[in-house]
C-alpha cells in the first residue's frame with residue numbers, strides 16, 4: 287500500500303541533505319566538544335558554526351541561540367527560569383497553548399501558590415482579544431510574563447508577534463512565544479520583534495527529532511534547569527547532540543531557502559483541500575480561523591466533521607492515511623483536545639469529529655483526493 291502522510295504538524299520527514307549532513311558528522315567526528323584536544327574542538331566548531339548559521343537565519347546573535355533536547359525542554363527552561371530567576375509574579379496565557387507550556391505553568395502554580403496565572407478569553411474562532419490583554423497589563427504592577435504561541439498547533443491560528451510584543455514592552459512585561467509551528471515555515475526576525483523568548487523544534491521543519499532551540503534575548507540571564515558541566519553558556523548542561531545540531535542547522539537553512547516556493551505550493555494544496563472538502567462533505571466546518579489563509583498557517587487545516595467518530599484516525603490509518611485527530615501528544619486519545627473544547631460550544635461537542643490535516647511540500651493533490659475519498663467512504 288502506498289501510504290499517505292498528512293500529519294506534518296506532529297513531525298516531518300527529514301530532508302535527504304539533512305540525513306547526509308548528520309551521517310557525515312557521525313562518521314567523521316566523535317570527540318567530546320568540551321575536550322580541549324583536536325577531536326573535541328572539531329565537534330565544538332561544528333556546534334558553533336551551526337549556531338552562527340541559525341542565528342543568521344533567525345536574525346539574532348549567536349549567544350541568543352541555546353540548543354536543547356526539544357521544544358518541550360525549551361518551554362520548560364524559559365517558563366521556569368522566568369519565575370525562579372527573573373522573579374516573574376504573574377503569567378498571562380490562554381488555554382490554547384501546547385501542553386509543554388500549560389503543564390509547566392500548572393506545575394509552577396502548584397509549587398508557588400502566590401504565582402498569579404491569568405488565562406485570556408478566546409472566542410469561537412480562537413481569537414485573543416488584545417484589548418483585554420492591554421487592560422490586564424495596565425491593571426497590575428506585578429512582574430508579568432505573557433506566553434502566547436505564534437501559530438496554534440491544532441488549527442493554525444496566527445498571532446501578530448509585533449503587536450503583542452509592543453503591548454508587552456510598553457507595559458514592561460516579558461514576552462515568550464512558542465514558535466514551534468512557525469520557525470522554518472514563516473520568516474522570523476528575532477532581533478527585530480519586541481520579544482524576549484521563543485522556541486523551535488527541528489523535527490517540525492524536516493530536521494531530526496530530539497533537538498530544539500530556546501531563543502533568549504542576550505539581556506536575560508536564565509539559569510539552567512539542567513545543571514552540570516555548564517554547556518550552552520550555562521543555560522543547559524549536558525554533552526551536546528552534535529549530529530542533531532548540525533542536522534537542525536541544515537534543515538533550517540533549506541527550509542528558509544525554499545520558504546517562498548514551499549509556501550506557494552502548500553498554500554495551493556490547502557486551498558484545494560478546502561474546496562474538495564466543501565464539495566464532498568455536506569456541513570463540514572473549518573475550525574477556528576483554519577480556512578482563513580491570511581490569518582492561519584498554510585501548513586494546517588483543521589476540520590470539524592458533522593458526525594461523531596472517535597476511531598476516525600484509526601480507520602483512516604487502516605486505509606493507508608496517517609493523520610491526527612488532535613495534537614501528536616493526544617494521538618491515541620479519543621477525547622477532544624483542550625484547545626478544541628475551548629472554542630467549540632459544549633452543545634456541539636458530541637456531534638462533531640475534529641481532524642487535523644497538516645501538509646508539507648512533499649504532499650500532492652492526489653493525497654488530498656485520497657483523504658476526501660476515504661472520508662466519504664467512512665461516512666456512509
Ligand code: PLP
Pocket residue numbers: 295296355356357358359384386435438439464466467486487488497498613614615
Ligand atoms: N509546542 C508546540 C506548538 C508543538 O506543536 C509541539 C510539538 O508538537 C511542542 C511545543 C513540543 O515540541 P517537541 O516535540 O520538540 O518537544
